[in-house]
Amino acid sequence: MSFIYQWNVSNGDDVKVEYCFSSVDKCIKVVEMWVNGKFHRTNWMSQEGRNTLMSLLTEDYNNKVGVTNE
Numbered sequence: 001m002s003f004i005y006q007w008n009v010s011n012g013d014d015v016k017v018e019y020c021f022s023s024v025d026k027c028i029k030v031v032e033m034w035v036n037g038k039f040h041r042t043n044w045m046s047q048e049g050r051n052t053l054m055s056l057l058t059e060d061y062n063n064k065v066g067v068t069n070e
Contacts, residue, residue, distance in 0.1 A: 007056060
């Protein structure tokens, strides 16, 4: 099962990410990504941008499946 996350970046970019949780690797994986409607890849992002995105995706996933970090 995959999820869609929409992120409006501070510079005005509209980012949409399809992601899933890998049962094999036990982590979030990006399936597809679009910035302003155009195909994009996470490896085209800065390390800081990737870290921020993965944190947002982890938080979104945890909220959707009911995981709490207590």
